[in-house]
Amino acid sequence: MNRNVKVTTNAGSYPAQIGSGIFSDFLEKRWSSSKAERLFLVIDKNVWNLHRERIENTLQHIDISYSKYLLPEGEKSKSFAEWEKIIDFLLEHQIKRNSPLIAIGGGVTGDVAGFAAATVLRGIPLFHIPTTLLAMVDSSIGGKTGINHSIGKNLVGSFYQPSAVIADTDFLSTLPDKEWINGLSEILKYAAIRNDEIFSDTNFFLNRNADYRNHPGIELLIEKCIRVKAGIVAEDELEKGIRAYLNFGHTFAHALEKEAGYQKVSHGEAVFTGMLAALHASNRTGSDLNEIRLERFATLYSLNQVIYSFPIKQLIKNMSTDKKKTGANHRLVLLKDWQKPFIHETDDNDLLQDAWNYALQTVNKSGKLKQK
Numbered sequence: 001m002n003r004n005v006k007v008t009t010n011a012g013s014y015p016a017q018i019g020s021g022i023f024s025d026f027l028e029k030r031w032s033s034s035k036a037e038r039l040f041l042v043i044d045k046n047v048w049n050l051h052r053e054r055i056e057n058t059l060q061h062i063d064i065s066y067s068k069y070l071l072p073e074g075e076k077s078k079s080f081a082e083w084e085k086i087i088d089f090l091l092e093h094q095i096k097r098n099s100p101l102i103a104i105g106g107g108v109t110g111d112v113a114g115f116a117a118a119t120v121l122r123g124i125p126l127f128h129i130p131t132t133l134l135a136m137v138d139s140s141i142g143g144k145t146g147i148n149h150s151i152g153k154n155l156v157g158s159f160y161q162p163s164a165v166i167a168d169t170d171f172l173s174t175l176p177d178k179e180w181i182n183g184l185s186e187i188l189k190y191a192a193i194r195n196d197e198i199f200s201d202t203n204f205f206l207n208r209n210a211d212y213r214n215h216p217g218i219e220l221l222i223e224k225c226i227r228v229k230a231g232i233v234a235e236d237e238l239e240k241g242i243r244a245y246l247n248f249g250h251t252f253a254h255a256l257e258k259e260a261g262y263q264k265v266s267h268g269e270a271v272f273t274g275m276l277a278a279l280h281a282s283n284r285t286g287s288d289l290n291e292i293r294l295e296r297f298a299t300l301y302s303l304n305q306v307i308y309s310f311p312i313k314q315l316i317k318n319m320s321t322d323k324k325k326t327g328a329n330h331r332l333v334l335l336k337d338w339q340k341p342f343i344h345e346t347d348d349n350d351l352l353q354d355a356w357n358y359a360l361q362t363v364n365k366s367g368k369l370k371q372k
């Protein structure tokens with residue numbers, strides 16, 4: 001069964017489709033009789049190596065010419081250098097204003113290719129084919145594109161909505177377990193800030209020997225998450241208000257990713273640790289939330305041991321470069337209760353220190369430790 005969520009924005013709406021094998025159908029329907037002279041693909045190198053045959057067969061079948069740029073995997077590719085290389089590639093292949101750019105990969109590919117689509121020729125049509133769980137439930141939806149700067153994460157970018165998002169769950173067949181758990185972090189975020197039902201939908205992750213790839217509920221779970229995000233984006237596309245709630249845990253997370261040089265800690269791991277910190281800070285500011293609801297997932301994460309040596313003072317300093325900071329205060333998304341997020345502006349160092357202590361100790365105690 002194919003699922004469809006309409007994502008509404010100021011400029012109109014676009015479909016987010018979820019289903020098995022829908023990538024080929026979509027390309028065929030959209031381009032077999034299209035006037036687009038050439039498709040431009042930006043593809044994560046790993047995804048190309050793993051799914052090359054299917055992608056090539058589909059393109060041959062439609063009989064359309066295409067040019068592809070293979071993006072090196074990993075967060076390091078969300079850089080000025082890679083953005084520039086994609087722009088060079090597009091211009092050298094004489095891209096036109098109506099030429100579609102199709103981003104095939106995880107959040108990294110979507111973010112940097114999306115930013116290239118937003119900026120080349122002042123904007124060309126963009127299509128997201130997310131291939132990680134995280135990208136399906138989160139980064140492909142809502143139009144945030146961008147790259148990192150040495151001063152901090154996602155500091156350069158734009159809001160640029162795609163024309164369609166095609167979440168073909170067949171891509172997930174090759175996704176390593178670690179990346180499923182990275183996606184789980186953003187799913188738990190939706191449970192915490194908006195839809196309590198999602199907590200029980202994620203219980204299967206905790207089963208020993210859980211077979212994520214063949215879980216019958218995965219498409220419905222992805223759809224539920226997209227609905228949460230689409231609902232928030234429809235109300236506040238440009239993050240003037242409630243869209244900030246989607247940053248639950250993220251101010252802490254970005255500080256951790258920066259400290260790890262965008263290498264030793266993945267975005268999903270950092271978000272999970274950051275949500276633990278935000279949850280603890282919520283309780284310190286008067287809420288009464290059962291921390292076990294998130295804590296129990298810590299056993300699934302295998303964080304690099306190196307993060308336990310990060311000085312908390314430095315992590316707090318890193319939080320200062322986050323976009324969400326206003327004036328002297330840190331702007332945190334906390335919870336009054338489950339699904340009741342609010343913005344808490346604070347310069348209380350003890351609160352931050354305590355939140356970091358709890359989060360790092362929890363992942364240290366429960367997580368599977370990797371050696372350096």
Ligand SMILES: NC(=O)c1ccc[n+]([C@@H]2O[C@H](COP(=O)([O-])OP(=O)(O)OC[C@H]3O[C@@H](n4cnc5c(N)ncnc54)[C@H](O)[C@@H]3O)[C@@H](O)[C@H]2O)c1
Binds near residue numbers: 044
């Ligand atoms: N734009 C937004 O709204 C938004 C929201 C959340 C996160 N993000 C960003 O998303 C990024 C994280 O995304 P991510 O977790 O998808 O990371 P990613 O894109 O780096 O992908 C993770 C890993 O999975 C591999 N991979 C991708 N698809 C695969 C497949 N089908 N099979 C096997 N391997 C596959 C990639 O090569 C990579 O090694 C971060 O940069 C984060 O800031 C953006």
